[in-house]
Amino acid sequence: MVKKKILICPLDWGLGHGARCVSIIHDLNSDFDLLLAGSGRVKPFLQQEFPTLPFIDFEGYNINYPSGGSMAIKMMAQLPKVIQRIRSEKKELAKIIENHGIDLVISDNRFGLSSDSIPSVYITHQINVQAPGLLANLLYKLHAKYINRYTECWIPDFAESMNLSGALSHGRKPSICRYTGPISRLSKVRTAYKYDYCALLSGPEPQRTKFENLILETFKGQSATLLLLQGTPEEHKHMKIDNVEIVSHMNDQDLAKNLCASKTVICRSGYSSIMDLSKLGVNCIFVPTPGQTEQYYLAKHHLFEHQVPYIDQHKLGSELLFKTKGNPIKLDWKEPSFSAMITEILIKR
Secondary structure, eight states: OOOOEEEEEEOOSSSHHHHHHHHHHHHHTTTSEEEEEEOTTHHHHHHHHOTTSOEEEOOOOOOOOOSSSOHHHHHHHTHHHHHHHHHHHHHHHHHHHHHHTOOEEEEESOTTOOOSSSOEEEEOSOSSOOOSTHHHHHHHHHHHHHHTTSSEEEEOSOSSSSOSSGGGTSSSOOTTEEEOOOOOSOOOOOOOOOEEEEEEOOSSTTHHHHHHHHHHHHHTTOSSOEEEEOOOTTOOOEEEETTEEEESOOOHHHHHHHHHTEEEEEEOOOHHHHHHHHHHTOOEEEOOOTTOHHHHHHHHHHHHHHOOOBOOGGGTTSTHHHHOOOBOOOOOOOOOOHHHHHHHHHHHO
16 A cells, blocks of 8 residues: 655744654654655754655745844744745645645644645644734734644644643634644653753754853853753764763753753743653753743743743843752643544545
């Protein structure tokens, strides 16, 4: 029997969208032929994770990320450029479907990868974009417009009141949405503590580098041991300077082991990181990316629901970090079956 062919293309906003596609790819790989696509740091990340799977370059939105100010307002200013790229995505997708014989598309937060000829799935954890005033309603309507062009929208979270995304994906939403349960490629490892802290860096530039520099400055001259994971899969760095060990990137097994070997994990309150840390059950402290209202909302949500503390980035250089006790996000996990969900969509088609 000839296997159906699936195109999987995550957004290149840091590594989070690519990282949460890893579990999906593993689950689908035995039952379907897969073609991966992407750009930016997602490309080397997925190629290292799946060196035997074919990969094609697919241009991103080329967003200029702010070093400060509101992310939502900055994004609105670049909306015309994004909409133009979405239109180009549609045309490029049609060619890929024809040239590669694609039967279904999975898009992680890429707006323009729906198709009239084959089924398509859109993945997002943020149906309700966090923005001030009337802008939030405008962004919801625009987002829902693109979501409704897909066959299904997968929300990687629990449907119940105890969940990870809060108001971001609970409340108003298009009727095609389905809660899959959270997604993480990591598995908990029983191991002795090796580090006092692990700083897990992620997200787009220039904020990723700013975060790294602030962490290094904060730990300079301290007795506490730190593992700093840079989140740069295109590099191959491993070095130690006094109490700080720096590694550019780790495979999934090493990442899970070292996160579990750290007494406290410091990281952005990005949703993919939250899913990973929840599954591992490690103590964490969040540092929201300045200007990203989504991350501030998630940090406050988990402070209220799970007593996980967060620190504003501009306070990192003080002693506040070392006086703050991290806490875990405690929720019971169940691994979703993406193969079953895809088969169901194809049968309905």
